Amino acid sequence: MRRLFTRRETFALAAGATALAAPPVFASAEVTLRLHQFLPETSFVPAHILTPWIEAVERVSNGRIKVQHYPSMQLGGKPSDLVDQVTDGVVDIIWTLPGYTPGRFPRTEVMELPFMVADAAPASAALWDLAQSDMIDTDFRDVHLLGTWVHGPGVIHANKPVHQIADLEGLKLRGPSRVTTKLLEQFGATAVGMPVPSVPEALSRGTIDGALLPWEVSASLKIGELVHHHTQFAGASIYTASFILAMNKGRYASLPDDLKTAIDSVSGAAFSRAAGAAQQAEDIPSRQAAIDLGNEIITISADETPVWKTASQPVIEAWVSEMDARGVQGAALLEAAQALIAQHTA
Numbered sequence: 001m002r003r004l005f006t007r008r009e010t011f012a013l014a015a016g017a018t019a020l021a022a023p024p025v026f027a028s029a030e031v032t033l034r035l036h037q038f039l040p041e042t043s044f045v046p047a048h049i050l051t052p053w054i055e056a057v058e059r060v061s062n063g064r065i066k067v068q069h070y071p072s073m074q075l076g077g078k079p080s081d082l083v084d085q086v087t088d089g090v091v092d093i094i095w096t097l098p099g100y101t102p103g104r105f106p107r108t109e110v111m112e113l114p115f116m117v118a119d120a121a122p123a124s125a126a127l128w129d130l131a132q133s134d135m136i137d138t139d140f141r142d143v144h145l146l147g148t149w150v151h152g153p154g155v156i157h158a159n160k161p162v163h164q165i166a167d168l169e170g171l172k173l174r175g176p177s178r179v180t181t182k183l184l185e186q187f188g189a190t191a192v193g194m195p196v197p198s199v200p201e202a203l204s205r206g207t208i209d210g211a212l213l214p215w216e217v218s219a220s221l222k223i224g225e226l227v228h229h230h231t232q233f234a235g236a237s238i239y240t241a242s243f244i245l246a247m248n249k250g251r252y253a254s255l256p257d258d259l260k261t262a263i264d265s266v267s268g269a270a271f272s273r274a275a276g277a278a279q280q281a282e283d284i285p286s287r288q289a290a291i292d293l294g295n296e297i298i299t300i301s302a303d304e305t306p307v308w309k310t311a312s313q314p315v316i317e318a319w320v321s322e323m324d325a326r327g328v329q330g331a332a333l334l335e336a337a338q339a340l341i342a343q344h345t346a
Contacts, residue, residue, distance in 0.1 A: 099177030124276025152280030153237030158210030
C-alpha cells in the first residue's frame with residue numbers, strides 16, 4: 001500500500017532534494033522578508049506548508065534571509081487585500097487564494113472548474129506547469145510566483161443531507177470562488193461568497209446553511225460541530241480551489257543572485273506538488289474527525305457523478321465563452337490543463 005506523507009515529511013523531502021541540487025549560497029547582506037496570510041498560524045497550511053518553507057529558505061540561505069510570518073491578517077486588511085498588499089510592496093510575500101480577488105487571475109480558474117480534480121498532487125504539478133507556460137506574463141505578471149497548487153477534493157458540508165442536486169435547492173452555501181458560486185447557482189442553491197475565516201461565524205449565526213470546503217480545513221474550523229452532513233464524490237470532485245505563494249516582484253529583483261537562488265531552490269514545481277499532496281493527505285484525519293462526531297458522510301458514487309457533471313456543463317461552457325471574450329482561448333486552456341493533469345497522474 002502506498003504510504004501517505006504526513007505533516008512535514010513531504011516538505012522535508014522536496015526542500016531537501018532541491019536544496020542539495022542548488023549551488024552553495026554565499027554570505028551577503030542580511031534580508032528580512034515579511035509574509036502575510038489570512039489563517040491562524042496553527043492551521044494546517046501555515047503550520048505544515050508555510051512554516052517548513054520559511055525554515056527551508058532560512059536554512060539554504062545560511063541564515064542570510066529571515067522570513068517574518070504574520071498570520072490571521074495581523075498586518076491589517078482583509079484576505080481580498082493581500083494581492084494589492086504584495087504588488088504595492090506593503091508586504092514582501094503573501095499566501096492567498098486567487099479566488100479572493102475575482103477577475104484578477106482568470107486563467108487559474110481552469111483548475112476550479114467542476115469535476116476537474118481527483119488528486120491534488122498531479123493537479124498542483126499541472127497548475128505550476130500551466131502557470132509557467134500561460135500565466136507568468138499574464139495573470140502573474142505583477143508578482144514573482146513562488147508556488148501555486150490546489151487542495152484536495154472539495155466537499156459539501158451542510159445542515160441537511162445532500163444526496164442529489166435537488167437537495168441543494170434553496171440552501172445558502174458558501175462558495176470559495178467565482179466559478180463555484182456560479183456552479184451553486186446552477187444547482188439551485190443561493191451562493192454566498194466569503195473567505196474561509198468567516199465561515200464558522202456565518203454557520204453559527206445561520207447566515208449560511210453550509211459551505212464548500214476541503215476536508216483538510218474543516219477540522220480546524222470545527223465545521224463538523226456546526227453542520228452534520230458532508231457530501232463527497234468518488235473520483236473527481238465538485239470543485240477545488242487554487243492557492244498562490246507570491247513575492248513582490250521588485251523586492252525579489254533587488255535581492256543578490258545567491259539569495260534569489262536560495263529562495264527558488266525550495267520553491268517552484270517540487271514545492272507546489274508537495275503542497276497539494278500535503279493538503280490532500282490531511283483530508284484523512286479531518287474526515288475521521290467528522291466521523292468521530294457521529295456525522296453523516298455521503299459519497300456520490302462513480303455511477304451517480306455523471307448526472308452532476310452533465311448539470312455542471314453550462315458553467316464550464318459559460319466560462320470558456322467568457323475567457324474567449326477576454327482574449328483567452330478558454331477551450332484550449334481547459335484542454336491543456338486536462339492533458340497536464342493526465343500527464344502528471346501517469
